[in-house]
Amino acid sequence: xxxxxxAEEIIRYEKDPKTRIATITFDRPDALNAPTAAARLRYxxxxxxxxxxxxxxxxxxxxxxxxxGTGADLPEFMAMQESEDQGPRLAEFRIGPDEVRYPPRxxxxxxxxxxxxxxxxxxxxxSLQEFKKISILEVKGxxxxxxxxxxxxxxxxxxxxxxxxxxxxxxxxxxxPRMWTWAQTMGLRRFQEMVFTGxxxxxxxxxECNFLNKVxxxxxxxxxxxxxxxxxxxxxxxxxxxxxxVFFEIMKQQQGEYMGSLLSGFFESMGGHIAADEDDLMxxxxxxxxxxxxxxxxxxxxxPDFRLxxxxxxxx
Numbered sequence: 001x002x003x004x005x006x007a008e009e010i011i012r013y014e015k016d017p018k019t020r021i022a023t024i025t026f027d028r029p030d031a032l033n034a035p036t037a038a039a040r041l042r043y044x045x046x047x048x049x050x051x052x053x054x055x056x057x058x059x060x061x062x063x064x065x066x067x068x069g070t071g072a073d074l075p076e077f078m079a080m081q082e083s084e085d086q087g088p089r090l091a092e093f094r095i096g097p098d099e100v101r102y103p104p105r106x107x108x109x110x111x112x113x114x115x116x117x118x119x120x121x122x123x124x125x126x127s128l129q130e131f132k133k134i135s136i137l138e139v140k141g142x143x144x145x146x147x148x149x150x151x152x153x154x155x156x157x158x159x160x161x162x163x164x165x166x167x168x169x170x171x172x173x174x175x176x177p178r179m180w181t182w183a184q185t186m187g188l189r190r191f192q193e194m195v196f197t198g199x200x201x202x203x204x205x206x207x208e209c210n211f212l213n214k215v216x217x218x219x220x221x222x223x224x225x226x227x228x229x230x231x232x233x234x235x236x237x238x239x240x241x242x243x244x245x246v247f248f249e250i251m252k253q254q255q256g257e258y259m260g261s262l263l264s265g266f267f268e269s270m271g272g273h274i275a276a277d278e279d280d281l282m283x284x285x286x287x288x289x290x291x292x293x294x295x296x297x298x299x300x301x302x303x304p305d306f307r308l309x310x311x312x313x314x315x316x
Contacts, residue, residue, distance in 0.1 A: 180260020
């Protein structure tokens with residue numbers, strides 16, 4: 001595996017016992033805040049601890065630099081999938097390298113074990129669903145992939161007006177683990193547009209979809225998020241918040257939130273059996289041809305406002 005920053009460097013955590021506001025910061029701006037597998041586990045653990053911590057009532061999740069983030073560390077994921085050394089993959093399951101034998105390549109379980117694991121709050125993909133305090137996501141720039149999961153699961157989402165929302169998987173693979181929740185939150189018609197075209201939606205469009213609570217200019221984003229966090233921290237007692245969160249969690253489960261995670265995880269598990277149409281870009285081929293160049297070339301095939309990259313959207 002290539003050298004990477006530690007999980008503690010990628011995911012920073014701090015709390016103010018006086019205001020009872022805690023903050024998780026994604027701090028890997030040179031890699032568009034992509035979390036490694038270890039960083040996702042740290043993220044899950046921090047949310048679990050904050051949920052229990054009596055000194056925390058509100059959790060703000062944000063990103064360092066220009067963007068919230070563009071999703072997980074895809075080169076790391078593919079390296080894990082292709083490596084004969086299963087130690088790093090087992091570590092993602094919180095299992096030691098010599099404790100068990102991972103399902104062999106070619107078996108359904110080789111990929112399905114991972115996609116089903118992503119439906120578990122301990123994996124760091126839907127951790128906010130079980131958080132019994134108030135979560136606020138501060139969004140700016142790219143909000144793609146794994147970071148878009150957090151937007152689906154947070155209680156409140158405050159966004160800068162330059163933010164873009166979506167999942168590259170809709171264009172390059174076809175599925176994302178939070179699809180059920182996105183469809184419920186955005187509305188089926190608009191979400192189907194995102195899935196079938198693969199295009200990113202602007203902050204203004206997401207606000208129209210009732211996906212965002214507030215959209216402000218970039219310069220006002222941190223202050224607006226802080227204002228919401230302070231109001232939430234001063235409102236009802238933490239016991240009341242806990243009971244409110246249980247109510248909303250039961251409501252989401254009645255609507256099928258967890259079932260949706262399992263279902264989309266199952267379809268992701270079948271991705272290796274998809275037959276490409278002529279000229280389709282498949283993820284494995286993108287890595288063979290060089291990920292950055294392959295994605296850029298494919299992005300250029302779409303109309304400017306359907307492209308995923310900022311630079312691509314500005315080209316004719």
